[in-house]
Amino acid sequence: MPTQKAKRPASKGSSSRGSSAAKKSSSKSSGSRSSASKSSGSRSRSSGQDAVSLLTADHRRVQKLFKQAEKLESDDTEELQQLVMEACQELTLHADIEEELFYPALAAAADDDDQDLVREAMIEHRSARQMIQELQNMSPEDENYKPTFKVLGEYVNHHIEEEENDIFKAAKRAKLDMKELGQEIMQQKEAAGQGDAESGEEMGSASSESESQTDEEEETSGGGGRR
Numbered sequence: 001m002p003t004q005k006a007k008r009p010a011s012k013g014s015s016s017r018g019s020s021a022a023k024k025s026s027s028k029s030s031g032s033r034s035s036a037s038k039s040s041g042s043r044s045r046s047s048g049q050d051a052v053s054l055l056t057a058d059h060r061r062v063q064k065l066f067k068q069a070e071k072l073e074s075d076d077t078e079e080l081q082q083l084v085m086e087a088c089q090e091l092t093l094h095a096d097i098e099e100e101l102f103y104p105a106l107a108a109a110a111d112d113d114d115q116d117l118v119r120e121a122m123i124e125h126r127s128a129r130q131m132i133q134e135l136q137n138m139s140p141e142d143e144n145y146k147p148t149f150k151v152l153g154e155y156v157n158h159h160i161e162e163e164e165n166d167i168f169k170a171a172k173r174a175k176l177d178m179k180e181l182g183q184e185i186m187q188q189k190e191a192a193g194q195g196d197a198e199s200g201e202e203m204g205s206a207s208s209e210s211e212s213q214t215d216e217e218e219e220t221s222g223g224g225g226r227r
């Protein structure tokens, strides 16, 4: 299913757009609108975690769960159910955070060329949520339980790939304030019971698997859009 989506030429339309510079300067101020949603300021451990690092850590954590499920023996339904429940919970919180914080901030700041990226991501979330709901309503004994989880994993992997390759880059072009967004994400995670300790611990393993992403973040803080 994931592979059906036509691949977007990465730079399509960007060269023919004369107004993007002007647009970007105006979008920058709209991007900072999120400062209105007050961050508590007194956080020390999570304050250094930017949005891309946090979201990437979520991606790696859930990918690990899908991999673990693949390795299970076919009669290990109890363990499978545990993994499915955990992945579904993780994915739902992650999707909520992206839909409530990250995508709206990007949609407000990105230029026209990048708006479709956000729309596509939202549509993919909708399909993933349908599969999640199916799994949550399905018995682990159901012969479709494991296959459905596998398909969800493939779908999520495809989505993650596009998010990390296209959406995070669009966020960088739009000059989103990743630190501030990161604080808002941490607040929502904490409110949902996924606190500092867990994501801090997971960050270590995530960063080793996503070094290219980290390099990009460093570039981001150095500024300098490509368009």
Ligand SMILES: [Fe+2]
Residues within 6 Å of the ligand: 055, 059, 094, 098, 160, 163
């Ligand atoms: Fe994501």
Ligand SMILES: [Fe+2]
Residues within 6 Å of the ligand: 095, 098, 121, 125, 159, 163
């Ligand atoms: Fe997403």
